Amino acid sequence: MGENRGIRTRVLLVAAMAVIIASATFGSLLIVRHQLEAQVTQGLTKDLEHSVITFQNLESQRLAGLEEENALLADLPTLKALMTTSDQATIEDGGVHFWKISESDLFALADNKGRVAAAYVKDPTGSRQLATDVSQLFKTPTPRYLVSSGHLYACSVHPLYFGREKDGVLLGYVISGFVIGPDLLRQISQVTAVEATFLSQGRSLASTLDESVVRQMVGTTIVEGHDLNAPVTLTLGNARFIVAMRDLTPSSPVPLQLVVMKSFDQAEQSIRQIDRLVLFAGFLALIIGTVLMIWLSRIVTRPLEDLATGVRAFGVGDSSHLLPSDGTREVRQLSLAFAGMRDEIMRTNLALLESERLATIGRMASSVSHDLRHYLASVYANSEFLASSPLSESERGEILSDIRTAVHGTTELIESMLIFSRTGAAIRRSHELVATLMERALSLLHAHPDAAGVTLTANYGDPADSAALVDGKQIERAIYNLLLNACQSARTGEKEARVQAHLGVRDGVISIEVEDNGPGVAENVRSSMFQPFVSEGKQKGSGLGLTLANCIAAEHGGEVILVTSSPGQTIFRMTIARGIVQHTSPESANQKRWAAG
Incomplete structure (x- = not known):
């Protein structure tokens, strides 16, 4: 995960x-x-x-035109004569002529004191207030604009002299203007x-x-x-x-x-258009960049993924997985370094395996040679007795019994070694009743010299519930080894030797518990007692019994464990998976069991 x-x-x-x-x-x-x-x-x-x-x-251009018009009007003798009358009615009547001549939107005449004598405007609605508004121009230092009756005028104010401007007499002012409007x-x-x-x-x-x-x-x-x-x-x-x-x-x-x-x-429309262009360019760059980065990342990461796959494969024991030879320089260097490390580890493992194999052969030869020499010496000595000495029938029977025991021990030792050499190979499964296999193992154990004087009891439970898909010969051998190990341990105790076997089934798992009243398992061998050729504390034996039992249980989805060990009570438990089995009726199960017995 x-x-x-x-x-x-x-x-x-x-x-x-x-x-x-x-x-x-x-x-x-x-x-x-x-x-x-x-x-x-x-x-x-x-x-x-x-x-x-x-x-x-x-x-300014239009005001300049007004200034020129006002200057021309101010030089007209008729206008000067009109202003000398100082009569407002006369000036109002006579001023209409000069207004028409000027063609201005606004025209006014004022005396030398700034009092408006006549004022004219094209919009008749503003004529009442016009004279008063025009008179306000003379209160402004630089008169230029006039606001009257909601209209805005740009005005020109030109003085009118009798005589020359330098030494003449000021008669009044000529005022003209144009409307500043929407047009x-x-x-x-x-x-x-x-x-x-x-x-x-x-x-x-x-x-x-x-x-x-x-x-x-x-x-x-x-x-x-x-x-x-x-x-x-x-x-x-x-x-x-x-x-x-x-x-x-x-x-x-x-x-x-x-x-x-x-x-x-x-x-803003131009800015929005530029924004859209920038966003489009960014989006296009994002698409192109994404495609390019995916392509580049595949170049970089695909060899890394292949290398990681090779590392995982080598971790589970597959050394044939091809390592990447392409990619960036760093990936190639890493791949070459890992390949070298893998080769070195494989060479080291082969050397360790060879060393372990030789050590195992040495331990096996050391362990087996003693027993084989013992059995062969017994056969040889007893054979000489049979051949060279006149013996009675009872003595001859004892010698034959010793020879039979030696041959049986040799056969058992060889068979244990053969089974040990075959562990891990394909097993031959068939539908078996484990209760029947346990009963066979007990029958074989009765004939073994190490079972002499040992009280054996067994609890089979319901034999029909012990149906399982197993290799019957191997399971029988595993149970036999557990029982034999218990008998050998019980015989070394101070009390009467007793061994009890119990068969149980729970949640698809079959368990066989073997209890003896021997001195128990020594502390210094508990961590290595399931390793081959460990037989400390026993007078005889190859040290393969528990090893074979544990290997056989493991091949059947279970294990052998030491439940408890103390002086007077030692319990080993072997568990195996039932597998897919065909249910057998109690009657047929009993018939099969007794037929096998």
């Missing part, structure tokens, strides 16, 4: 690349947008300045694409904007001081504008401001 934890290198590389590209894209997007907005604001500010300059130039502002807007509005005392006098937008702008507080050098951003309706203000109050009898503004819409 642990090897599946963690993030794959390929995923980590692709994710890191995606995060880097996404971060770079959005960072670039923010920087580009900030720079573009700064440039747009700077450009719009210049447009506002340009629009004001354009308006001032156009206004004039639209001319400027067409050139500069800037919206303009004249504000006076909280109301709009002229504007290029819609009335709803103008009303919203009038209701918005425009902080004083935001001139052309310090524009502000203002949202009107659904549009955003950059707004600057020029204060015209010094040239007007009443507070007057020129407000110029330009919409961000076109610039």
Whole structure:
């Protein structure tokens, strides 16, 4: 489970690349947008300045024309004669002629004290208040703008002298002007694409904007001081504008401001288009980068994965797995280093196995040779007795019995060695009753000399429940070895030798417990008693009994363990898996058991 934890290198590389590209894209997007907005604001500010300059130039041109017209009118003898009358009614009647000549939107005549004697305007609704409003021009140091009846006029005031201007007598003033209205502002807007509005005392006098937008702008507080050098951003309706203000109050009898503004819409559309291009470029870079990184990561990680697979295969004993020979230089070096280490480990293991094999052969020869010499010496000596000495029938029977015991011991020793050499090979399974196998092992044990004088008891339980799919000969041998080991241990005790065997079945596992009343297993051999040729504490034996029993149990999905060991009670338990078996009736099981017996 642990090897599946963690993030794959390929995923980590692709994710890191995606995060880097996404971060770079959005960072670039923010920087580009900030720079573009700064440039747009700077450009719009210049447009506002340009629009004001354009308006001032156009206004100056028209005022220059008015100045020339007023100068010509002031030199007319008829106008001078009219102003010398000092009669307001006469001046009003006579002034109409000169108004028509000037063709101005506004025309007025005032005496030398600034009192308006006659005032004319094309809009008749503003004629009542006109004279009073015109008289306010003379209170302004630099009169230029006039607000009257909701109209805004740009005016020219020219003095009228009797005689020359240097030494003549001031008779009055000639005043003319033109309306600053939406038409004039639209001319400027067409050139500069800037919206303009004249504000006076909280109301709009002229504007290029819609009335709803103008009303919203009038209701918005425009902080004083935001001139052309310090524009502000203002949202009107659904549009955003950059707004600057020029204060015209010094040239007007009443507070007057020129407000110029330009919409961000076109610039924002360009910025959004650039944003989309940047995002598209980032997305395209992400796709291309992802494909490229997947390809590169496969070049880097595939040999690593093959190398990891080879390491896992070698860990479970497969040394034939091919190691990667491609990839980056570091991967190739790592693969070569591991291949060398694997070869060295295999050579070391072969040397260890050979050494262990030789050591095992030596231990086996040392252990077996003593027993074989003992048995062969017994056969040889007894055979000489039979051949050279006249013996009675009873003596001859004893000698034959000793020879039979020696031959039986030799056969048993050879058979144990053969079984030990075959452990790990394929076993031949068949349906068997373990109770029957246990009974056979007890029958064989009765004939063994080490079982003489030992009280053997067995509890088979229900024989039908002991059905299992096993190698009957091997299981019988394992039980026999456990029982023989118990008999040999019980005979060395101080009490009457007793051995008990119990067969049990639970959760698909068959267990055989063998208990003896011997002195117990010595502490110094408990950790190695299942190793071959360990027979400490016994007068005779090859040391293969417990080893064979444990190997056979392991091949049948079980084991042999020491449950308890103390003077007077030692219990070994062997467990085996039942496997897939065919259920047998109690009657047929009993018949099979007794037939086998």
